Amino acid sequence: MITWKEVIDFTNNGNLKPDFRVEKTTEEWKTLLTPEQFRITRQKGTERSFSGELCSVHDPGIYSCVCCDTKLFDSTIKFQSGTGWPSFTQPIKENAIKYEADKSFGMIRVEVMCNTCDGHLGHVFPDGPEPSKLRYCINSESIKLKKSGK
Numbered sequence: 617m618i619t620w621k622e623v624i625d626f627t628n629n630g631n632l633k634p635d636f637r638v639e640k641t642t643e644e645w646k647t648l649l650t651p652e653q654f655r656i657t658r659q660k661g662t663e664r665s666f667s668g669e670l671c672s673v674h675d676p677g678i679y680s681c682v683c684c685d686t687k688l689f690d691s692t693i694k695f696q697s698g699t700g701w702p703s704f705t706q707p708i709k710e711n712a713i714k715y716e717a718d719k720s721f722g723m724i725r726v727e728v729m730c731n732t733c734d735g736h737l738g739h740v741f742p743d744g745p746e747p748s749k750l751r752y753c754i755n756s757e758s759i760k761l762k763k764s765g766k
């Protein structure tokens with residue numbers, strides 16, 4: 617299980633190696649993604665809270681990266697954070713997520729990205745529920761849900 621200590625460690629000392637890498641040019645991403653997906657994942661944008669369609673979805677399934685299809689989160693680790701963004705307590709796999717310090721807006725936060733393609737997902741905070749106490753705050757536009765049994 618990943619805890620805040622591991623998150624800080626990855627942020628400061630480097631991330632785990634992904635299983636594989638997906639690298640494309642900006643132009644290639646532009647043709648593959650909707651304008652809103654492109655703005656959020658490739659230009660580190662943020663959607664307005666409660667605007668994302670996956671915010672209130674709690675169907676069982678797997679959430680993967682909208683850019684490269686890598687599996688990132690499982691619906692069993694999704695929880696109601698009340699923040700207006702899909703929230704998870706753990707990644708599906710330790711090396712699925714990449715962590716980097718984000719010093720924009722005069723704050724120090726930990727940005728989370730897809731470790732396979734560097735697509736921006738959101739941020740992680742140490743105020744989630746037990747046992748990991750992590751809250752991965754993710755843009756709906758960055759992920760897609762494949763419902764189980766489909």
Ligand SMILES: [Zn+2]
Pocket residue numbers: 681682683684685686730731732733734735
């Ligand atoms: Zn990705």
